[in-house]
Amino acid sequence: MDKTPEPEDPITPDALAAEVQFVRGPAEPETMAEKEAAYERFVWDNLKRNYIGNYLHGMLGMTGFRLVNAPTFLPAYLHLISGSNTIVGLGMALQQVGSVISPIFGATQIEHRKKVMPAAIWMGGLARVQIVGMALAGWFLKGQPLVIAMLALMFLFGLFMGTQRVVFGLLMAKVIPLSRRGRLQAWRNATGGAIAAVLAYAAGKYIIKANLFGNGYSTTFMLAAFLTTTGLWALQFLLREPEPPNLPERTPFKDRLKDFPKLIMSDPGYAAFLVVQMLATAARIAAPFYAIYVTSSLPLAAQVLGLGALSLAFLGADTASNIVWGYLGDKTGFRLVLLVSLGIWIAATVLLMTLHSPAMVFLAFFGLGAAQSGYMMAAQTMILEFGNRAEMPMRIAISSTAEGITASIGPLIGGFVADKLGYGVVFGISIGFLAAALVMLVAMVKEPRTARLAAM
Template sequence: MSNSETEYQQRVARAYKWNFCASVVDGGVFSFTMSLLSPVVVLPYYVKLLSGSELLSGALYMLYALGRSLPQVVAANVIKHRSRRKPFMIWMALLERVGLAAILLSTLLIRGTDVSWSLAVFFSGYALLTFSLGFMSPAWLDFLAKAIYKRRGTFFGVLNAIGGMLSILGGIAFTVLTRSYAFPLHFTAAFGLGLAVSLISLAALAAYREVPSPFLAPRTSLGEHMRSLPALLREDRNFRNFIFSRAVIGVADVGVPFYAIYATQRVAGGAPEVAVFNLTLMASQAISTLLWGYLGDRRGYRLIYQIATATGFATAVLALVASDLGGYLLVFTLLGATLGGLVIADSNLVLEISPRAQTPTYIGMMNAVLGPVTGLAPMLGGALATAWGYPTVFAVAMGAQAAGWIGMSILVREPRDTQRPGVALVH
């Protein structure tokens, strides 16, 4: 090992505890902010109240899915040859706060029946927020891969636990606000609180102690990188089958933005009930991820996909047959468990499938394929809801979950049973 590499590792080690704490504060506090702008419960309900349109509610989730996934391929190519990630992250974080401010402004522009300016400002701000998050994600994860060089599992466990608890606190805050203020003031208060708290997260991000990396990838054009991807899919059959099966599961997102809307219609509820649904969803997702992670470590993450598609199927079935508040609380409990399972499985199975040297490429490819599917599915859901009603939407979701379960069970091999040379289960 050269002297420069030794010095680099020593500097990273000295900053380890500081970066551990700063990253937990950053990620945990930002989870509180995002709980007040949930793309599954809060924001679809806000857009529905504002516009009366199922299509626009579906477009909201499309923006979330596309914004969080598609920019990652471009961002990885932008940062890979740079020695520092923090300046790029700071710029993206500032753009995120501008997006949050625009979302808040949209609530202040509501004037009677003319909501065109409010909708335009809201969707512009939300697009800026989600795409900034997507651009920032590879840089943030790469920073953590270097800065949190040991006990990374413990780190993510602490981060998710604190983030989950703060998300629940955010859900409680939203519940209190909906019971204290009428529309649109409760959204103004919620979005304003989210923006204010996000400044704490920004301060924690600014406090990161980054050691410039001596390990730089060569600069390549985006075109060269993109042209190399089709060959990867042709050569790795298991990865290709995984991408296909996961994309089929993604079609089930046709129903995700509409469970809260349908539930409020069935139980004659309003904003207070939506707040309770949101809190139930976040609590279920936070708790279930601990169980999913424990099970995945011991039995493999393909099993998590199989169980999550089963709970997703049950979610859609129960949404159709439930008739009271208790039934729909169970719907959002199952939905939270399903989403939690997919988060854990998405973060881990691709790592076990991919060769160690190609892990970033595999992750980027997965997100590039899944982004359009999960982004367009809610738009399809909005069109189906408008034409044939919500039961049709949930029937399509059931079919996608069932087909995804078959794909994961038959087409995708468990990587731990078929480990190839150059593939490491621990990255």
């Protein structure tokens, strides 16, 4: 007996769409607005994990880097092995020279990439290798070879730190929303600063003074390398990086250099901010000589405080002030943070020059630490708020290069001036640059967050 075939289900538009969806998988966003919305959803969906990763990386990484970059241990070690302020200035200058061109190279290597974390691991890892090299040089070299090795390692350290700054700045901008960046930096800098302050005090008293493992400075550098590497591992394990919906095409290095004038002048606010950065960086001409000035010219303060207490004051100020800087920046924008930090920097330098009791010297170093941490947070965050996302890597690179140019010249001149004319002249020049930066900031730079909202 023949069976009458059952009629097939009618193919409706919804059924057809379901079939297509099953074959193709989830529909991809089609318009740029949809792609941007998907990008934002990814950022917010993964915010907790990325926040923790950036926090651990910043806390551990900055703890280690502060032991190297604080104006105490490394300048004091160079002075110890060379006996020359000029060599101290040369070392600081070489470190900055390394960071002049490398940010631009780093930006050209990542601005067209969907994922930049692999480059971050390489560039960050190579920076950490140089700290290990400093430790090994101190243990195995003596005399002039040690001085030459330290100068070469400082140059390479600056070279890779320049590229690292661009990569990690872009990473934070990609995964941390604007409204959360200040408090993230506040807490990671505060906890990292607390650890660094305690470690700096302990390093000065129990490692360097005791000459632990045959060279206290080398032991301190190796400890710094371990901390920074642990932070990098934490970020690599935790970070989930989104893919931007639009990316610029890869441009040759030489051609990208030609875009600099246009990129700078297209935003007058950023151009003025760049000048402020260069003036403030030039003011760091005095930074390598703060501790040397105390140990060589203020015997009472040097005897009472020592390098450990000076480092504790400088890095402890970072801890105490970062919470204020971060939350203030999130609430008002970071222009106000930059303005206040420049003012404190001037006041602390004047205090160091004029009042020489141990308590006042400690307070001056506390002020210098608070001011420079506020400046660094404001400068690094404001860069991310000018212009558009596509130009962000190159904008960070331009600022890093501009800072590197002035920072490389400053310490070299500072060392020569300190030897010939004394530390007071160096500090006076620093105050002059800071005052000029403060005037420029007030007169020419508007809060980029407010300006962008007004333009929308």
